[in-house]
Amino acid sequence: MSKQGQLAISERIAMRWGPLWTLFYRYGPPHWSQLLLRNGWGKRLVIGVPYLWLTLFFLVPFVIVLKISFAELRLAMPPYTPLWEWVGDKAIAIKLNFATYSFLVHESLYVSAYLYSLQVAAVSTLLCLLLGYPMAYGISRASPTWRSIFLMLIILPFWTSFLLRVYAWIGLLKSNGVINNVLMALGIIHEPITMMQTDFAVYIGIVYSYLPFMILPLYTNLEKHDLTLLEAAADLGARPTKAFFRITLPLSVPGIIAGSLLVFIPAVGEYVIPSLLGRTDQLMIGRVLSDEFFSNSDWPVASSVAILMLLLLLVPIAAFQYFQSRELRKRT
Amino acid sequence: MSPMRRSFFVPTVLAFGFAFLYVPILSMMFFSLNNSKLVTVWDAANSPTLKWYSELFANRQIMGAAWLSIRIAAVNATGAAILGTLVGLVLSRFGSFKGRTLLSVMTTAPLVMPEVITGLSMLLLFVALEQVIGWPSGRGVTTITIAHITFSMSYVAVIVQSRLASFDESLEEAAMDLGARPPRVFRSITLPLIFPAILSGWLLAFTLSWDDLVISQFVAGPGSTTLPMVIFSKVRLGVSPDVNALATIMVLVVATGVVFSAIFMQRREKQRQREVQMALASGD
Numbered sequence: 001m002s003k004q005g006q007l008a009i010s011e012r013i014a015m016r017w018g019p020l021w022t023l024f025y026r027y028g029p030p031h032w033s034q035l036l037l038r039n040g041w042g043k044r045l046v047i048g049v050p051y052l053w054l055t056l057f058f059l060v061p062f063v064i065v066l067k068i069s070f071a072e073l074r075l076a077m078p079p080y081t082p083l084w085e086w087v088g089d090k091a092i093a094i095k096l097n098f099a100t101y102s103f104l105v106h107e108s109l110y111v112s113a114y115l116y117s118l119q120v121a122a123v124s125t126l127l128c129l130l131l132g133y134p135m136a137y138g139i140s141r142a143s144p145t146w147r148s149i150f151l152m153l154i155i156l157p158f159w160t161s162f163l164l165r166v167y168a169w170i171g172l173l174k175s176n177g178v179i180n181n182v183l184m185a186l187g188i189i190h191e192p193i194t195m196m197q198t199d200f201a202v203y204i205g206i207v208y209s210y211l212p213f214m215i216l217p218l219y220t221n222l223e224k225h226d227l228t229l230l231e232a233a234a235d236l237g238a239r240p241t242k243a244f245f246r247i248t249l250p251l252s253v254p255g256i257i258a259g260s261l262l263v264f265i266p267a268v269g270e271y272v273i274p275s276l277l278g279r280t281d282q283l284m285i286g287r288v289l290s291d292e293f294f295s296n297s298d299w300p301v302a303s304s305v306a307i308l309m310l311l312l313l314l315v316p317i318a319a320f321q322y323f324q325s326r327e328l329r330k331r332t
Numbered sequence: 333m334s335p336m337r338r339s340f341f342v343p344t345v346l347a348f349g350f351a352f353l354y355v356p357i358l359s360m361m362f363f364s365l366n367n368s369k370l371v372t373v374w375d376a377a378n379s380p381t382l383k384w385y386s387e388l389f390a391n392r393q394i395m396g397a398a399w400l401s402i403r404i405a406a407v408n409a410t411g412a413a414i415l416g417t418l419v420g421l422v423l424s425r426f427g428s429f430k431g432r433t434l435l436s437v438m439t440t441a442p443l444v445m446p447e448v449i450t451g452l453s454m455l456l457l458f459v460a461l462e463q464v465i466g467w468p469s470g471r472g473v474t475t476i477t478i479a480h481i482t483f484s485m486s487y488v489a490v491i492v493q494s495r496l497a498s499f500d501e502s503l504e505e506a507a508m509d510l511g512a513r514p515p516r517v518f519r520s521i522t523l524p525l526i527f528p529a530i531l532s533g534w535l536l537a538f539t540l541s542w543d544d545l546v547i548s549q550f551v552a553g554p555g556s557t558t559l560p561m562v563i564f565s566k567v568r569l570g571v572s573p574d575v576n577a578l579a580t581i582m583v584l585v586v587a588t589g590v591v592f593s594a595i596f597m598q599r600r601e602k603q604r605q606r607e608v609q610m611a612l613a614s615g616d
Contacts, residue, residue, distance in 0.1 A: 042514060047426065047435075050419045050485070054438040057482040061453030064460050078459060131352070134345035141342075150346075152594050157353055159586045162543050163560050164579040167567050168356035171363060174571070176373065178359055211353065240339065262444060269446020271546050276567060286448040293452060293550075303456070306449045313446070321440045328424070328493055 062310075069303035070096045080299050100304040110288065110305065114312065117285040120199070120274075121267035124206035125214075128263050129256065131207065132214035136255075137248075139215070140222035151219070158212045166205050166276050173201055173277070201277035202284075206267050214259040221255025222248070254323060261320040265313055285309055357583055364576035384577040391574065394562055401559040404473060405541040408480040412537035415481065416488025417530055421522070423489070424496040425504075442486040451550030454479045458551060471553035479551045480541040487540065488533030495529035496522075528597075 071080035083094060104110045139150040157165060172178045173195040180192040195201055225248060233243035271286035278284065283291070285305065293302035365380035366373075388394060419439055423432070442450065458468055458475050468474050503525070507517045545560040552561065566572050 043426065046418055047422050047429065050415045050422070051431070051435055053415055053482070053485075054419075054435070057454065057457065057478060058438050058442065061457040064456045065449075065453045068456060078463070131345065131349055134342050135349040138342040138346040148594070148598070152590060153350060153353070156587060156590050157357065159539055159590060160357070160583050161560070161563075161579070163545055163563055163567070164360070164575070164582065165356065167563070167571070167575060167579070168360040170567070171360060171571050171576075172356055176370070181373070208352065208356070211349070265444040266446055269448050271448050272564070286446060289448045289452065290546075290549075299456070302452060306452050309446065310449060317441060317444060320444055321437055324440045324443075324490075325436055328490075328497055 065303045065306050068299055069100060069307045070098070071300050072097050072099070073298055073300050078299065079297055097300075100300045101308070104301070104304055104308060110285075113283050113285045113288045114308070116282050117268050117270075118312075120202055120206070120284060121264050121270075123199075124203050124210070124267050125260050125264045127203055127207045128211055128214040129260060132211055132218060132259065133252075133256070136215045136218035136222055140219050140225075154212050154215050162209055163272060165209060166273055169201070169205055169208065169277060170196065173204070196277060197279050199279065202274050202279075205273035205277045206263075206270060209273065210263040210267065213262040217258040217262065218252065218255040221252050221258075225251055254327070257319070258323050258327070261316055261323070265316050265320065268313060269309060357579075360576050361580040361583065364573065364580045366573065366576075369573060384573040385581075388574040388577045388581075393557075394559070394574070394578065397557050397559040397562040400473070400556065401542055404477055404480065404558065405538045407477050408484060408541040409534045409538040411477070411481040412485040412488050413530055413534040416485040416533055416537070417492050417526070419485065419489035420492030420496060420526075420529075421518075424493050425501070425522075439486050439489050442483045443490065445483075447544075447546035448550075450483055451479070451547040454482070454547065455550045471551055472556040475551040475553070476548050476556060476558065479547050480537075480544060483547065484537035484540045487536050488530070491533045491536070492526055492529045495526050499525060 067083050068080050071083055073079060074081050081095070081097075083096070135154075139147055139154070142150060170177070174180075175192040175194065175196070177195075179195070180189070183189045184192065229247050230243050233247055234240070238246065269286040269289075270284060271290060274284045274287055289302050289305045289309070292298045292305060363374075364384055365382070366375055367378035367381045367383065368375035419435065423436055423439065426432075454475070455471070458471055461467060462469060503521050504517050507521050508514075512520070543560060544558075545564055548558050549561060549564075552558070563575060563578070566575055
């Protein structure tokens with residue numbers, strides 16, 4: 001049979017079996033290896049595999065969360081009502097339930113959890129910046145040998161378990177912990193100070209865990225500064241402090257933004273640190289989400305909490321994305 | 333010389349910062365040798381002792397969880413290294429194509445996404461998939477591994493991407509001009525150049541998975557309790573001396589690894605510089 005005839009039959013089958021068959025016929029096994037070798041297809045495969053993975057396991061899950069946030073709670077498995085139902089033969093009834101959202105917005109428990117999370121994240125980010133900036137500055141101006149030793153010391157705790165580093169603070173902060181014992185032995189205090197389960201403990205925990213995320217982007221930025229600018233400023237009579245505020249600080253703004261976002265965004269949803277060190281009378285939103293899901297099995301409320309948190313973080317995340325891609329493009 | 337050199341402020345903060353970073357870890361290591369069960373009260377009569385270490389190694393639950401975590405972390409790191417390298421390659425070498433922005437968003441977003449959101453969304457996906465296609469049946473090691481790969485491949489992608497950005501495409505172009513096809517160019521030019529980045533990406537992905545509590549807690553099933561989950565449930569009840577021993581071992585292992593790799597990298601860098609100088613000298 002001629003090639004033309006083959007194609008004609010296949011087109012006819014295609015009319016019955018749909019485009020899938022055409023695809024299989026045209027790009028069937030004998031053609032695969034050749035096609036893959038051809039530049040375009042290898043390229044498509046390289047793009048396609050991670051693309052498919054991220055779409056399936058990162059993007060689609062958010063759509064599902066969004067879907068469940070509009071559902072109603074019911075006692076079944078899965079514990080939520082379907083969003084659409086077949087009505088008759090060809091019609092679909094879509095039920096969007098906004099009740100969960102209005103419940104969240106009007107219930108003071110959730111509102112205060114959101115506000116408290118924002119407050120904790122903002123204060124911790126500020127503390128991280130206040131401690132991290134001078135450190136990054138000091139490291140970037142040290143001699144090359146010291147610089148690599150300092151950087152290693154910054155990164156080292158980051159490679160050890162996050163959970164265990166938070167745990168270490170329990171031993172320091174609790175009523176009969178190291179800090180209280182030392183202060184009492186020195187006679188500075190006579191009664192142990194309550195530090196566990198306070199805002200202070202959460203700030204310490206977050207600053208401690210996220211400090212490398214603040215220091216590293218700042219260091220990358222500060223290291224690239226042209227020091228002759230400072231010399232020029234000094235020659236023109238500017239005092240070091242003034243030169244710092246007029247030259248170094250403005251130049252390091254991208255580093256400050258990147259570091260702050262890397263600390264702020266995950267800190268808003270932080271779960272482990274407030275669970276181990278934080279208050280029991282005021283929960284952070286990450287804890288609320290997890291409690292709704294695991295203790296109350298209320299999937300719609302947990303999903304709505306997640307969606308609202310995401311909306312809250314959309315602007316910071318978009319800003320981070322923008323700076324990150326700009327940073328990578330600039331280096332190319 | 334920088335004018336800030338004379339100030340005492342920066343060295344003071346630097347010293348304070350490092351004390352802040354290391355005092356908790358050192359105190360944890362110190363008290364792992366304490367005989368008393370009241371971790372922070374030093375029992376001078378019977379300490380130092382290694383009894384919590386032997387108790388740790390005798391604890392079947394912790395050892396089993398640690399072995400499970402190591403296996404998950406290794407599979408995760410390998411998967412994340414492969415996928416992350418592909419993403420890094422695509423984003424920095426493939427120019428613009430349809431959907432590039434979406435890919436770059438999907439790569440950077442997991443870096444900052446709060447863990448509870450990632451965990452919840454992954455779990456809901458697995459539940460939905462099980463309903464629709466019957467896979468994965470139940471949750472356990474497979475679902476934890478998939479979830480870990482998804483968030484840690486972003487870190488590998490960023491590392492590979494910044495490594496690729498640090499050298500230009502001229503070497504690859506030269507190989508193409510000499511008639512090498514893209515797979516060959518990748519194998520003999522690009523891969524050797526980015527291999528250190530892939531290796532550090534692998535290690536980072538390993539640590540991220542080994543360390544992850546929140547996402548694992550969401551997507552784990554019965555019988556797949558990882559080490560962080562065991563530690564968390566112990567630690568919630570208060571300090572416990574064998575956790576101190578575990579922490580000490582982990583810190584020592586990591587510190588040894590980091591120090592050795594730093595020395596190794598420095599040697600290699602020096603050797604490379606020598607070779608470059610020799611090449612330049614012989615070129616004249």
